[in-house]
Amino acid sequence: MEGGFITDLRNKIIQEALLMFEKHGYHGVTVNQIVENVGTSKGGFYHHFTSKDELLFVIHDTFITYVLEKATIANETYKSPTKKLQAIIKDFVKVFDLYKPHISVFYQENIYLKPEYEILIKKKRDQFKQIILRAIREGKACGEFRKDLPVEITGMAILGMVNWAYKWYKQSGPKSIDEIGDIFVDLILHAVLTVESLSESKYVDQLIEKPFFTN
DSSP states (O other), rough: OOOHHHHHHHHHHHHHHHHHHHHHHHGOOOOHHHHHTTTTTHHHHHOOSSSSHHHHHHHHHHHHHHHHHHHHHHHHHHHHHHHHHHHHHHHHHHHHHHHHHHHHHHHHGGGSOOHHHHHHHHHHHHHHHHHHHHHHHHHHHHHHTTTOOOOHHHHHHHHHHTTTTHHHTTTTTOOHHHHHHHHHHHHHHHHHHOHHHHGGGGGGGGGSOOOOOOO
């Protein structure tokens, strides 16, 4: 029971900090205000976080760790680069629904990350990017993806396309996050797969049965 209470308190502190950082900004919130809203003591706060700076890092690290872990699983699970990229994109899109408050605070307050924490975050972001680039290289090498694709630009285009969902995605919108993920997969796979790969039956199940952008 004690372990569960500790975990609950840690999560309550994170959730309250998310709300307060999003509303008032990182520098507009003190540890005293966080613990007062949570209903705990400063001792309770410092049992879980060495500082407010570490709390901000944990908020950033949570969703970045999620996408990196999911991409690593996809990379290890599938041999086909097409299947790898499909799974990576679907889980990447899903993060904007699962961790929407975390991502809002990230874009709003990431300039306040301490250098040591910024290095850790950047390392994980780079690892995630490299998994995507590796899938593109593998797809070109085995003939699933177009030979003329510039790997770095294609990878950055995928990252930019999905990351921009932060600006417009709403949980109350007409499309669910899974539907949006399917649309992104449809767009990206149609852009990167060779004509032969698109026409082969083994790839049909990886594309949407009725593409969103055909007549």
